[in-house]
Amino acid sequence: MDNLHYLFAAYAFIWTVLFAYIMRLQRRTDELRDELERLGKELGESDPATGE
Amino acid sequence: MNAHNPLAKVLPALTFTAMLLALGAAFLYAPTESVMGDTQRIFYFHVPAAITAFICFFLVFLGSAQYLRTRQARWDRLALCSAELGVLFGLIVLVSGPLWAKPIWGVYWRWEPRLTSMLITFAIYVAYLMVRQHGANAGQAPRLAAVLGIVAFANVPLVYYSVDLWAADQQLHPQRNVGLQPEMRYALWMCFIAHFLLLALLLLRRLDLARAEEAVEKLRQRALAKADY
Numbered sequence: 001m002d003n004l005h006y007l008f009a010a011y012a013f014i015w016t017v018l019f020a021y022i023m024r025l026q027r028r029t030d031e032l033r034d035e036l037e038r039l040g041k042e043l044g045e046s047d048p049a050t051g052e
Numbered sequence: 053m054n055a056h057n058p059l060a061k062v063l064p065a066l067t068f069t070a071m072l073l074a075l076g077a078a079f080l081y082a083p084t085e086s087v088m089g090d091t092q093r094i095f096y097f098h099v100p101a102a103i104t105a106f107i108c109f110f111l112v113f114l115g116s117a118q119y120l121r122t123r124q125a126r127w128d129r130l131a132l133c134s135a136e137l138g139v140l141f142g143l144i145v146l147v148s149g150p151l152w153a154k155p156i157w158g159v160y161w162r163w164e165p166r167l168t169s170m171l172i173t174f175a176i177y178v179a180y181l182m183v184r185q186h187g188a189n190a191g192q193a194p195r196l197a198a199v200l201g202i203v204a205f206a207n208v209p210l211v212y213y214s215v216d217l218w219a220a221d222q223q224l225h226p227q228r229n230v231g232l233q234p235e236m237r238y239a240l241w242m243c244f245i246a247h248f249l250l251l252a253l254l255l256l257r258r259l260d261l262a263r264a265e266e267a268v269e270k271l272r273q274r275a276l277a278k279a280d281y
Contacts, residue, residue, distance in 0.1 A: 003091045003155035010094045010151040014101070014144050018250075021140055025257055032264045039271040043278060 063256070067249040074246035077239035085236075094152040096239055100247035101144040102170075107251065108138030109177065109208050116201030119194060125266070128194040131201050133258040135180050137251065142174040165214040166225045173207040180204060 078096035085092035115131030118124070149167065150160040161167065183197050210217070215225050232240065 003089060006091050006151045006155050007093055010148040011097070013147050013151070014097055017140065017144055017147075021254070025254075025261060028261055029264070032261070032268055035268050036264075036271070039268065039275050042275045043271065 059256070063249070063253050067246070067253045070242070070246035070249045074239075074243040077242040082236050082239035083233060088156055091152060091155045094148050096243045097247075098145060098148045098152060099240065100243045101141045101148065103244065104247045104251050105138050105141035105145060106208050106212065107248075108134045108141060109173070109205055111255075112138060112177070112180070112201040113205035116198035119198045120202075125194075128198065129259060129262045129266075131198065132184055133255060133262055135177050135184075135201065136258060137254055139174065139177050139181060140254075141247075141251075142170070142177065146171065146174055164223055164225065165218040166211060166223070169207065169211040169214045173204070173211055176200070176204040176207060 074096070078093050082093065082096065084090055111134035112131045115127045115129075115134060118127035119131060149170075153162075154160045180197055180200050183200060184193055215223055
């Protein structure tokens with residue numbers, strides 16, 4: 001088929017966008033975990049994320 | 053996602069399996085379309101992505117209306133997270149569509165009713181996210197965004213029914229309820245299921261993140277107050 005590169009481009013884009021979004025969520029979650037840890041120490045309290 | 057929620061344990065595995073089955077259905081099970089050839093297989097992710105975006109936009113509408121009625125933060129959170137996912141799926145629709153259109157219609161883009169109305173809808177929800185990000189102070193943003201979230205939803209039926217509302221000679225998209233071979237229909241349904249599961253998974257994760265952001269913001273305020281004291 002002559003037009004397979006369009007099919008490839010469409011699916012490559014779909015998976016790239018979804019993967020990038022999931023990576024962004026993960027990165028933000030990691031940042032928040034670090035921030036929670038820092039604030040927990042600053043306030044001299046137990047870890048608000050884990051309650052430990 | 054709450055770790056104690058049984059859904060949290062099964063949903064990722066379920067979504068992954070459904071996505072694999074959807075890809076198998078789209079590429080291996082569904083027959084090759086006689087006129088468009090293999091390019092038509094874009095349809096199996098393009099159409100479910102569009103319907104998933106519409107569901108997200110409905111959730112924005114629901115969250116916004118409920119927020120204005122109750123002023124509860126959880127509804128505002130639902131609207132914000134749904135808008136973000138609606139823009140994500142809308143982007144998939146707006147890019148995969150032209151990649152399908154080029155070999156079939158000979159052009160990537162034509163200002164025909166459905167394409168144009170979808171682009172306008174997408175732009176409105178991008179504006180919604182910009183209002184949330186930059187447009188107003190923390191107190192005003194949810195209210196302003198809620199009004200925009202309700203008004204924006206008026207576009208969604210316009211996109212869906214655009215193939216009926218405008219004259220056929222102005223359309224490139226086919227009419228609704230196009231007859232599909234049974235194998236194509238089953239493959240499409242599998243792709244719908246996979247997309248709906250993916251939406252549920254991403255929305256639950258995004259809502260968890262939004263809740264965590266709010267908790268961190270409260271702690272940050274407390275830390276600031278303690279430092280001032």
